[in-house]
Amino acid sequence: MSEIVVTLPDGSELSVEEGATVEDVAYEIGPGLGSDTVAGVVDGELVDKAAPVHDGAQVVIVTDQSDEYLRVLRHTAAHVFAQALQRLYPEAKLAIGPPTDEGFYYDVTNVDLDADDLAEIEAEMEAIIEEDLPVERELRSREEVLEQYEDNPYKLDILNEEAADEEELSFYVQGEFSDLCKGPHVESTGDVGAVKLLNISSAYWRGDEDNETLTRVYGTAFESEKDLTEYMELRAEAEERDHRKLGQEMDLFSIPEVTGPGLPLYHPNGKRILSELSGFAESLNLDADYEPVETPHLFRTELWKQSGHYDNYVDDMFLLDVNDEEYGLKPMNCPGHATIFDQHSWSYRDLPVRYYEDGKVYRKEQRGELSGLSRVWSFTIDDGHLFCRPEQIEQEIRQVMDSIYEVLETFGLEAHVALATRPEKSVGSDEIWEQSETQLRSVLDNQNIDYDLEPGDGAFYGPKIDFAFEDALGRKWDGPTVQVDFNMPERFDLTYTGEDNEEHRPVMIHRALYGSYERFFMVLIEHFDGKFPLWLAPEQVRILPISDDQLGYAHRVKNELGDFRVSVEDRSWTLGRKIREAQEDNVPYMLVVGENEAESGTVSVRDRQEREEKGVDIEQFRDHVAAEYEEKRLEPDFLAD
Secondary structure, eight states, X not given: XXXXXXXXXXXXXXXXXXXXXXXXXXXXXXXXXXXXXXXEEETTEEEETTOBOOTTOBEEEEOTTSTTHHHXXXXXXXXXXXXXXXXXXXXXXXXXXOBOSSOEEEEEESSOOXXXXXXXXXXXXXXXXXXXXXXXXXEEEHHHHHHHTTTOHHHHHHHHHHSTTOSEEEEEEETTEEEEOOOOOOSBGGGOOEEEEEEEXXXXXXXXXXXXXXXXXXXXXXXXXXXXXXXXXXXXXXXXXXXXXXXXXTTOEEOOGGGOTTOOEEOHHHHHHHHHHHHHHHHHHHHTTOEEOOOOSXXXXXXXXXXXXXXXXXGGSOEEEETTEEEEEOSOSHXXXXXXXXXXXXXXXXXXXXXXXXXXXXXXXXXXXXXTTTBOSEEEEEEEEEEEOGGGHHHHHHHHHHHHHHHHHHHTOEEEEEEEOOOSSOOSOHHHHHHHHHHHHHHHHHTTOOOEEETTOSBTTBOEEEEEEEOTTSOEEEEEEEEEESHHHHHTTOOEEOTTSSEEOOEEEEEESSSOHHHHHHHHHHHTTTOOOTTTOSSOEEEEESSGGGHHHHHHHHHHTTTXXXXXXXXXXXXXXXXXXXXXXXXXXXXXXXXXXXXXXXXXXXXXXOOXXXXXXXXXXXXXXXXXXXXXXXXXXXXXX
16 A cells, blocks of 8 residues: 655654554554544644545644643533433434534524523533443444434535535444534543533524524533633633623723614724724834725725625625616725725835725624624724735735734733635635745744644635734634735736836735724723723823812813823712722722812822822823823833832
């Protein structure tokens, strides 16, 4: 039998027989690793240990010590839920039950469930875990599967859509329960240390609102009760930090039903924060020699056809008929920027040309997937597009990434980096995609940046480097991105004159430093728990007169701090109540003024940490606040001066 070569995580190559599985690869590395193998990652995809590898595959072996192990365990926990459900409700029909970043869910129908039923199902799950049932993979014939699922349209849909050409199908069996599934799974239900069912919601089959509504049960699972307890504590804290809750309490934004789903309204407090974010992004853009542009909210669909969005993105677009001509609200800003570039003649000396725009875009997400600011119909991207010569690509990407890391440092955020490669639905030749992905890998490798591989998650026009924000609770959110695009310059016939006086094709690079303002705003609300740094806070200073006699002095102090967002608390409350109210409103600084302060021309400074300093000169305080604003410090620190 001929041999194939696979690549291991350390970059070394290993020869194995053609037809070898992930487990075979592990045993070739060593018998101990082979016996410990639970699953594998092949070309970035988590697979069963029985999955075959191919020539040139990048292979990672997954054991119970691997980061991916928890996802495998949670997949088994989803099957434990389904088994428990069918023990209690034999009439229930199962749809899909994948693992997620925080646990798992299972979509079911033909059963009436509410939150009160979860405790009983969870108890049955714990019994199944206690039974320590082996989880075994079987191959079943297509005829057998069709017979088993003859009254389950969802499993038949999976069979026909995702395994239409397969005559043998992968099943996983535990006790009396079996499920059509590619895996991977842990070896026994007893390996699932702790489970918790979290909540119930509804979901459309396949995420399509034209399909039937199913019941979705969310749960989570861990190796130990200790890990589960820690997660539940974090989850409780996350609920307190929920941006929808804080957004209402702080009067930042609203999404009323009357205006339509996924269409946020920003109130004055929220707009002040967005304006500061926009100003910071603009300063980074100008420092990097980007020039501002502006494009309209909609274009003729001829433009979207030329860019490729119409063929690849039309289901997510809002289309309008205007005087018998079709227009589309823009889902992206890049075609407009490419068109601006095309209005001029360029020399190689002019490149790179860099444009930026806070561009409002519209994407028709399924209603069931809309959630606060994290997923909306209308959002704004701090978009930038640059056009460069091929030899400038790495330099330009490094500059973009420097700006992204400045954003992360400024807001005290951590981020996880991933390289997203060609999706199934894409445009352009294999050679173009290979060249693009190689360029991005080179930048990441040369800068010694740790990154994950996300096969098939690139944009339809090119691969990308994605940054996922990690907030104060360790949760990850999509954020900045940088993308290489050889396709749109081709589709728009963009050119520049080279040193040889011949026309050449520029490379287009897409980048966003925040991702979208909406999602970034959401991350910041929850990351800071509403306690924004002074430079972002919608109200930076609140002056608290001890009595009405000091109202005049309070307003004079406000005038002396006129460059900042300052208010005077003029309600006839006790000082204690005024202080409590300011703290609940997350105001960075409170200035208490009474008779002594009015006579001496000073203020008493209090911060959110309930520290206080009396007899502070107003000019001294103003200079401190100016420095804190300019330096974008993350916490009020007057007493540290």
